[in-house]
Amino acid sequence: MSDAPHGTPRNDEFPNSLPRPEGELEALERAWEMPKGIRILTEINNNFVGPLYIAAAFLFFVLAGILALLMRTQLAFGDNDFIGQDLYNQLFTVHGTTMMFLFAVPVVEALGVMMLPQIMASRDLPYPRLSAFAIWAYIVGGLVFFSTIFYDLAPKGDWFMYPPLTLTEYSPGDNADFWLLGIGFIEISAIAGAIEIIVGVLRTRPPGMTLARMPIFAWGMLIFASMIVFAFPAVILATMLLEIERAFGWPFFTAELGGDALLWQHLFWFFGHPEVYIIFLPAAGLVSMMVPTMAQTPLVGYRLIVVALIATGFFSFGLWVHHMFTTGIPALSLAFFSAASMAVAIPSGIQVFSWIATIAAGRERLRMSVPSHFILGFLFIFTLGGLTGVMVAVVPFDFQAHDSYFVVAHFHYVLVGGMVFPLFATFYYWAPVISSRMLSERLGKWAFWLMFIGFNVTFFPMHITGLAGMPRRVWTYPGNMGWDLLNTISTIGAFTFATGVLVFIVDVALNFRFGLQGPRNPWNAGTLEFMPNGNYSMRSIPRVTSRDPVWDNPSLPEEIEQGRHYLPGTVTGGRETLVTSPIEAEPQYIMQMPQPSWTHVSAAVFTAGFFLLLTIKQVELSLTCGVIAVISFIAWGWQLDKPDKGMVDIGGGIRVPTYASGPQSHSWWAMVVLMLVAAALYASYFFSYLYLWTVSPEVWPPGGSPEPPPLLYPLGSAVLMVGGGIAIRWAGRRLPAEGARSFAAPAVLALAALLLAGALALEIYGHLGTGLSPTASSYGALVYMNAFLVAETVAATVVLCLFAAARQIRGHVDAVRRANFDNAALLYYYTSAQALFGLVLIHGFPRLIG
Amino acid sequence: MGTLVFLCLGPLLWAVQLTLIYGPQSSLCAYGIGTGQGGSNLLVAGLILIVSALCMGLAAAALLRPGAAYELATGTRPSGETWPFLTWVMRALAALSLLAMLYAGLGALLLPACAQLR
Numbered sequence: 007m008s009d010a011p012h013g014t015p016r017n018d019e020f021p022n023s024l025p026r027p028e029g030e031l032e033a034l035e036r037a038w039e040m041p042k043g044i045r046i047l048t049e050i051n052n053n054f055v056g057p058l059y060i061a062a063a064f065l066f067f068v069l070a071g072i073l074a075l076l077m078r079t080q081l082a083f084g085d086n087d088f089i090g091q092d093l094y095n096q097l098f099t100v101h102g103t104t105m106m107f108l109f110a111v112p113v114v115e116a117l118g119v120m121m122l123p124q125i126m127a128s129r130d131l132p133y134p135r136l137s138a139f140a141i142w143a144y145i146v147g148g149l150v151f152f153s154t155i156f157y158d159l160a161p162k163g164d165w166f167m168y169p170p171l172t173l174t175e176y177s178p179g180d181n182a183d184f185w186l187l188g189i190g191f192i193e194i195s196a197i198a199g200a201i202e203i204i205v206g207v208l209r210t211r212p213p214g215m216t217l218a219r220m221p222i223f224a225w226g227m228l229i230f231a232s233m234i235v236f237a238f239p240a241v242i243l244a245t246m247l248l249e250i251e252r253a254f255g256w257p258f259f260t261a262e263l264g265g266d267a268l269l270w271q272h273l274f275w276f277f278g279h280p281e282v283y284i285i286f287l288p289a290a291g292l293v294s295m296m297v298p299t300m301a302q303t304p305l306v307g308y309r310l311i312v313v314a315l316i317a318t319g320f321f322s323f324g325l326w327v328h329h330m331f332t333t334g335i336p337a338l339s340l341a342f343f344s345a346a347s348m349a350v351a352i353p354s355g356i357q358v359f360s361w362i363a364t365i366a367a368g369r370e371r372l373r374m375s376v377p378s379h380f381i382l383g384f385l386f387i388f389t390l391g392g393l394t395g396v397m398v399a400v401v402p403f404d405f406q407a408h409d410s411y412f413v414v415a416h417f418h419y420v421l422v423g424g425m426v427f428p429l430f431a432t433f434y435y436w437a438p439v440i441s442s443r444m445l446s447e448r449l450g451k452w453a454f455w456l457m458f459i460g461f462n463v464t465f466f467p468m469h470i471t472g473l474a475g476m477p478r479r480v481w482t483y484p485g486n487m488g489w490d491l492l493n494t495i496s497t498i499g500a501f502t503f504a505t506g507v508l509v510f511i512v513d514v515a516l517n518f519r520f521g522l523q524g525p526r527n528p529w530n531a532g533t534l535e536f537m538p539n540g541n542y543s544m545r546s547i548p549r550v551t552s553r554d555p556v557w558d559n560p561s562l563p564e565e566i567e568q569g570r571h572y573l574p575g576t577v578t579g580g581r582e583t584l585v586t587s588p589i590e591a592e593p594q595y596i597m598q599m600p601q602p603s604w605t606h607v608s609a610a611v612f613t614a615g616f617f618l619l620l621t622i623k624q625v626e627l628s629l630t631c632g633v634i635a636v637i638s639f640i641a642w643g644w645q646l647d648k649p650d651k652g653m654v655d656i657g658g659g660i661r662v663p664t665y666a667s668g669p670q671s672h673s674w675w676a677m678v679v680l681m682l683v684a685a686a687l688y689a690s691y692f693f694s695y696l697y698l699w700t701v702s703p704e705v706w707p708p709g710g711s712p713e714p715p716p717l718l719y720p721l722g723s724a725v726l727m728v729g730g731g732i733a734i735r736w737a738g739r740r741l742p743a744e745g746a747r748s749f750a751a752p753a754v755l756a757l758a759a760l761l762l763a764g765a766l767a768l769e770i771y772g773h774l775g776t777g778l779s780p781t782a783s784s785y786g787a788l789v790y791m792n793a794f795l796v797a798e799t800v801a802a803t804v805v806l807c808l809f810a811a812a813r814q815i816r817g818h819v820d821a822v823r824r825a826n827f828d829n830a831a832l833l834y835y836y837t838s839a840q841a842l843f844g845l846v847l848i849h850g851f852p853r854l855i856g
Numbered sequence: 857m858g859t860l861v862f863l864c865l866g867p868l869l870w871a872v873q874l875t876l877i878y879g880p881q882s883s884l885c886a887y888g889i890g891t892g893q894g895g896s897n898l899l900v901a902g903l904i905l906i907v908s909a910l911c912m913g914l915a916a917a918a919l920l921r922p923g924a925a926y927e928l929a930t931g932t933r934p935s936g937e938t939w940p941f942l943t944w945v946m947r948a949l950a951a952l953s954l955l956a957m958l959y960a961g962l963g964a965l966l967l968p969a970c971a972q973l974r
Contacts, residue, residue: 218941309941313948320867321956324874336885336895338967342878345959352952589859590936678857696879700886 020570021658022546030575031545037576038129038542041602048602050134053541056120057440057520059141062148063113068507069152070104073097075504078464082497084485094481095162099185100155102165106281107189108148110425111234114288115140115199117432118227122206124439124535125221127547127566129583131206132597132672135606135642140198142610147195150618151188154181161185164479166274167248169259169267174252183249183621190245191617193238197683200231200238205675207231208588212534213572215550215591221533222305225312226291229319233284235679236323239687241277243694244270247791256780256787258694264705264784268333269697273690275326282420283322283350287315289428290357293381296435297361299531300378301368304554307360314353314360321350331404340401347399354392358385375529376450380431383458387423391416394469409479412472418465430457430510438528439535442521449513456506463499467492532557538567546571546657547584550591577654578664584656585672593656595666598648605642609635640809647673647818647825665823673825674832681836684799688840691795695847698784699855705783707852712776714852719772720845723765727838730761734831741814741821751827752811758834759807765841766800769793792844799837806830858930863942865918865925866950873911873957877904877964885970895971901964908961912954919950 040049049055077097080089089097119137123130131137154160161181163172172182207228211220247258248270257263259270290311298305305311324346331340362385365372372378394416398404407413430453437445471492476483483489527536532554537544548571552558565571572593573584581599586592615631650665668674699706707713733754742748770793780790810830813819819826861868881900884890890899918925922943926934934942 216936216938216941218938309944310948313945313952316864316945317867317949317952320864320871320953323871324956334972336881336970336972338900338963338969338971339878339882341963341967342874342960345963346874346956349952349956349959352955589938589942696883700883 026569050138059116066108073101078497078500091481096160110285127212128210139606140195143195146614186245186249187621200234203231211591222294223291226288237277237280240690243690244273264702266701275329279325280322286424289425306363314356317353377431377435379454384427391419410472411468415468438524442519453509460503546574609638715772720849726765730758733758744822752814755811759804803837862929866953870953876907895968897969900969904964
């Protein structure tokens with residue numbers, strides 16, 4: 007709230023006057039010019055990577071849809087043998103996994119990456135290389151994962167991969183490993199995108215776009231990305247535990263050695279339920295953007311919708327056990343989660359009523375364009391899905407419907423209604439932003455009606471099929487169960503739906519022409535995304551004074567294009583964007599942005615290679631890929647943190663710096679979000695430790711396992727870490743003056759890194775000395791898992807400390823240009839804090855209970 | 857960051873309540889500490905009611921005294937043109953969270969703490 011601007015423009019004049027200096031626009035275009043030929047792959051700008059990301063996600067939607075058609079063909083009538091059981095298991099696993107992990111989340115992130123800079127009038131999001139890395143990693147990893155279906159290597163444990171079915175005894179071979187390593191890796195890519203979106207929304211809004219004026223899509227994306235930060239680490243930890251158990255026999259899920267298969271369900275659904283809302287909230291944001299435009303009136307209940315989005319984001323984390331109502335948990339526990347399931351219905355309802363009220367309050371009758379059709383379809387389908395959601399939130403009903411086709415119908419109504427229909431509305435609505443031609447209204451309406459009718463014909467009968475007793479995931483069923491007709495109807499519906507999607511693809515092929523100069527504001531939207539744009543987004547950045555700036559100032563597009571507003575050119579000579587304060591959006595500094603490069607492509611390809619080769623046990627090749635990936639990351643990082651270019655004028659008398667460090671810097675924010683991810687991962691581990699102790703206290707010391715090593719070991723580790731932290735603090739105060747070099751501070755950084763690694767080594771050595779084995783019991787596995795998690799953060803910290811030290815030696819870090827040092831120091835403090843907590847847990851808890 | 861925490865005070869308290877009632881309830885029931893006939897457990901029920909009352913009280917306080925809550929979360933006094941919006945959203949979220957906490961806490965009065973009931 008206290009972020010003071012360096013100057014304030016007078017309201018009665020534009021920040022910049024006309025005529026603009028000769029060559030200003032050309033310099034801006036030059037800075038943001040897309041590379042040509044094969045070098046287009048090095049481009050990182052949102053106007054290239056966004057559409058690429060959307061196209062890749064849509065490809066996965068189509069591929070997973072084809073798998074669904076195969077399944078529906080198999081189920082069209084009883085006793086069918088079109089597909090065998092083993093392949094059917096692979097089909098539904100890859101279908102669900104692809105739709106959830108390779109389509110739904112990525113396509114939403116893609117929309118964020120592509121559209122947020124347009125909506126927020128920024129040149130680009132703050133870490134475009136990180137976005138590009140995430141996208142390439144996702145494309146490579148996703149394609150390899152999907153291709154397993156062609157080689158009989160696809161996983162068979164459904165998209166939630168429950169153990170004990172997925173343990174080596176019941177799922178031998180590499181199939182499950184492709185899921186565990188492949189999806190774990192793609193989750194990391196999703197987290198990279200989430201960091202980009204959080205910092206982008208909070209720090210790159212135009213001046214005056216306070217939180218109270220932020221477009222609802224930006225709110226939706228902010229909450230979506232924040233949920234990823236807290237939800238995805240749980241499933242990453244789960245996949246790590248299961249893969250380690252499969253590969254090395256550490257018994258986290260094996261009951262006879264103190265593990266528990268239900269631990270997987272807790273961790274998976276702590277991610278899996280928020281995942282539903284992770285998919286829905288941005289879609290709700292999209293609807294909240296389109297409904298006011300189609301009704302030509304401001305959104306009714308803006309503040310209520312913000313409340314609803316935030317509340318849904320939070321409450322969705324309290325629902326995970328509602329997927330586990332039938333697992334034997336005490337009734338009162340179920341009541342807590344049933345209550346949360348009821349509570350989350352309130353904010354969802356608020357949004358639905360707000361949209362209906364906006365339509366009713368419209369200045370004109372709702373324009374029945376293709377986006378409106380899909381939005382109305384969404385309202386109908388999603389509301390039905392919400393109602394059956396309340397039904398399955400009632401515990402006794404869930405006992406009856408669990409694992410039946412009723413549940414299949416429910417979640418398709420929620421997911422397809424809540425996400426796919428708004429997405430298709432968005433395709434039609436926002437296509438003009440990146441296409442020089444509109445998509446066809448006629449074909450669009452055909453696509454809608456085929457999809458709407460096809461969807462309901464497919465999934466509505468499944469409610470009845472489920473209530474008639476048909477279980478999920480069966481590859482066939484006896485023809486005398488009375489399920490044949492309902493299944494035949496569902497299959498006809500599925501092909502009708504697919505025909506609708508095909509019509510959309512034809513429409514895109516006929517009418518979509520990639521280009522940034524499409525029809526200007528064809529729907530007369532009030533927000534900024536339809537402003538005249540180039541690869542640099544908008545020519546100049548306006549001061550926003552309302553939620554619908556274009557409706558309030560119809561001449562805004564011309565003013566922006568003429569360069570009358572802030573930053574009409576490039577003040578540093580390269581790619582840059584304006585960074586503003588997170589709450590009031592006042593200008594703070596100019597961020598110098600990276601240029602196109604091969605480094606992120608190489609990092610993505612070799613990171614994917616590392617994970618995927620590990621899956622097929624090619625350890626040497628995998629490690630080689632890992633080393634190349636780390637080198638690529640270092641080369642990438644070396645090109646960032648550009649030197650200060652002094653104060654610059656952005657117009658309206660506002661002068662801002664071209665460098666920032668500490669809490670004002672965008673890199674500090676990214677590091678803080680990254681630490682939240684690491685903390686969420688560790689919190690999941692902490693939960694796992696306590697959970698398994700609750701389940702199997704008999705394998706804990708002193709009775710079931712060797713006692714922890716003498717206190718001298720953890721105390722020694724603690725002293726080393728604290729000593730390293732003090733050294734880092736000392737080095738931070740003695741960074742050389744601007745432009746000077748120093749060798750003392752880098753030496754201290756290297757020493758601190760060494761102390762941290764020494765602390766970890768001492769901890770592991772202590773446990774090895776007691777004879778504790780990670781394969782003997784869940785207790786041993788958890789003790790060494792703690793060391794493994796600490797080792798991960800220690801490795802990252804050591805690399806970052808050595809990187810900062812090398813940058814100092816080369817004269818790229820000093821008392822002013824200190825972002826590299828600050829990032830290393832922040833991660834060091836976090837790693838030490840996590841490791842110290844771990845020492846207290848691992849050494850203190852067994853003594854406490856013993 | 858402090859402002860974002862202020863905005864989400866209600867849901868954060870709801871998360872604290874859920875953690876503090878679910879964790880101990882599961883553990884105490886698993887070990888049978890305080891469990892009586894028919895799965896009743898006064899220790900668990902009492903804990904749930906106390907935690908719920910505490911969290912709901914704090915949410916209600918934030919709802920009634922947003923200025924003080926803001927100072928507590930950020931260390932600064934409220935200012936800026938966004939303050940009315942932030943207050944409104946915080947209060948509405950706190951009210952929704954109060955309802956959610958009431959839903960969850962009521963279970964302790966209606967159900968035996970450790971019984972399966974099937």
